[in-house]
Amino acid sequence: MRWNIPNTLTILRLLAAPAVMLVFLLLPRPFADWVALVLFVGASATDWFDGYLARAWNQQTKLGTMLDPIADKAMVIIALAAVIGLMGLNGLILIPAAVILFRETFVSGLREFLGDTAGTLKVTKLAKWKTTVQMVAISVLFISGIFEHHAGMLSFGMDAEMLDGVMSGAVSDENGLRLYMILLSVTWYLGVALLWIAAALTFITGLDYFNKALPYLKD
Known part of the structure; x- marks a missing residue:
């Protein structure tokens, strides 16, 4: 080595x-x-x-x-x-995550089965973009988790009426809760959207690898 x-x-x-x-x-x-x-x-x-x-x-x-x-x-x-x-097993996260995990396992199995001919499954440019989008999506969701924690701490003990008042401006927002809630919403939806895009790219590249491997899978 x-x-x-x-x-x-x-x-x-x-x-x-x-x-x-x-x-x-x-x-x-x-x-x-x-x-x-x-x-x-x-x-x-x-x-x-x-x-x-x-x-x-x-x-x-x-x-x-x-x-x-x-x-x-x-x-x-x-x-x-x-x-x-x-994120508490949220379906908007679980579904694209399941697609990504399935594809990675499936392609790894294909490469193992193909052995010496696994070179036919070389990493494509689209696969590299897929990995990049995955990493950006996960990073944004980690950031969303940070905002969620701070928003939860600042809103602890508030009832729905008081929280609505802070968000509408009717109640003084001395701790910046409104900003954290806005940032939480933006990063959450952005992270989820990116994760679904990553899942779509993951599915497409997985299908491409399967098509390339298909000739070697026929008896």
Whole structure:
């Protein structure tokens, strides 16, 4: 194995994947949300840097080629599991998440079955866009979780009438609850929309890989 900077970044991204989930067991919210967001965004950024540096410095290795897609899938799957837990099994999150998880498992199974001919399932540009949209969607949903926590803390003890009064401006908003509620709404709907777009791209790329593998599946 050749240890270089691109491979080191890939391994750090792989290690960051379980850390995104573990911080919620070790730290109270919203600190856990912030740490998870920083870990996820930082690890997602290395997905571009390690590939760029490997090509620029001619340091592409078998280790990096093998670990890079694994690290991407681990980051997305574990972060999705964290988001599902934070959002309380919301159907708007569960359905696209199920599509993404199914596709990743299905394509990994295809590659394993194809063995030496798995090169026919090379990563396409659309698949790279799919991964990017997935990571942006999850990042936005982590941010939404932060706003949700702060809005919940500021509205604790308020009844529906008082909350409506704060949102309408009839009741003084000394703690900025209205702003947090607006930011929560914007990031929630944006994150959900991006996740559904990611699920659509995930389905399309999965179908493309299946069509490419089909000739090798016939008896």
